């Protein structure tokens with residue numbers, strides 16, 4: 001088992017290169033199943049969720065060729081099954097994208113129910129609503145979601161999402177790409193990775209317009225051919241490093257980002273007294289003065305992202321004054337707060353709200369990650385804390401952060417990964 005050992009209290013200085021977006025990659029790789037040809041995908045992050053997605057596709061008959069550490073060629077001309085491996089698919093939340101991809105291209109799909117969840121219930125009723133509207137029959141049996149197009153091919157439909165759902169928007173958009181006729185998704189989510197998936201599908205021959213707005217129009221085509229596509233930089237990875245500088249202090253140049261995607265995070269950090277200088281594809285982040293309190297409410301894009309909520313709460317625990325954090329997307333995304341309290345944080349959680357009373361400093365402690373972004377928040381807190389912290393269950397963190405130890409060491413952080421006797425790092429369920 002791996003632990004991170006961090007000696008905190010050192011400001012961060014230097015440059016960090018942001019990797020490809022995890023939440024784009026875990027949708028685009030399943031979408032490659034729809035392509036009757038070879039997809040060359042570039043700027044893929046080297047994270048365990050991506051490795052798992054590629055193994056799932058290989059298990060279905062896809063040919064995977066690693067061109068270099070961040071580029072793969074995926075050949076889905078000889079897919080021999082539409083039933084995913086139960087053991088593999090159940091480990092990752094994003095396995096639901098396999099339904100849209102397989103149903104869209106082959107008219108049928110059998111996908112293991114996605115992994116459980118570390119922050120509340122994560123239904124997929126809106127995904128099913130879209131598939132059903134397009135003429136699919138969807139049943140859950142024996143731990144699998146069985147979906148089949150009653151006429152053998154989906155047909156276009158109008159779908160109004162009851163909740164703004166990233167997954168449902170992406171899944172329905174994917175399935176509609178090869179459906180017969182036109183589909184309109186209303187009340188669609190607008191996250192950057194949704195636009196990225198639409199751009200990927202269009203580069204393979206799909207006809208999708210309006211991604212990034214709340215109304216997406218898809219004209220079904222008969223076939224997707226091959227092509228090349230580069231994944232966008234990860235907004236949340238970049239935001240996490242910005243939060244690390246805010247908490248630990250120092251000055252860091254964040255490279256390979258799309259500034260527009262960072263606006264909501266930049267604005268919030270500037271309210272706290274952090275300086276952010278935006279250039280074409282970089283942000284220079286500097287924090288030298290005391291952090292100021294502020295209030296945060298997570299919202300669908302372009303609002304403040306829920307996937308930055310644990311990280312910003314860790315920073316606010318060191319701000320002067322009392323801050324209010326409201327989590328409006330997920331029901332129970334504060335499980336990490338108890339770990340921050342071990343370090344001296346003063347946070348009271350009541351339902352969707354956390355009242356964060358800033359303290360003068362945090363102190364290092366043995367702490368445990370409970371999910372991907374919670375783990376990132378603990379790293380941020382440990383970097384700022386006085387003394388040593390040991391973080392366990394870091395495999396959660398490594399699901400979504402490429403080379404986080406090396407990247408932080410490159411910024412002068414005193415962090416190292418240590419192998420300790422204990423259970424294997426294999427996660428019961430990859431969540432996120």
Ligand code: EPZ
Nearest residue numbers: 023094122123124125126127163165166167307329330432
């Ligand atoms: C995606 O999850 C991300 N995961 C999550 O990131 C992220 O927190 C979330 O979007 C919101 O941005 C991936 O992209 C793999 P939703 P997803 O459908 O698609 C409710 C991370 O840390 N809902 O947008 O599952 C749902 O309960 C992970 O990288 C329904 O009610 O999220 C939630 O309250 C964690 N019915 C809200 O909508 C549905 O059918 C938003 O969920 C679907 C969702």
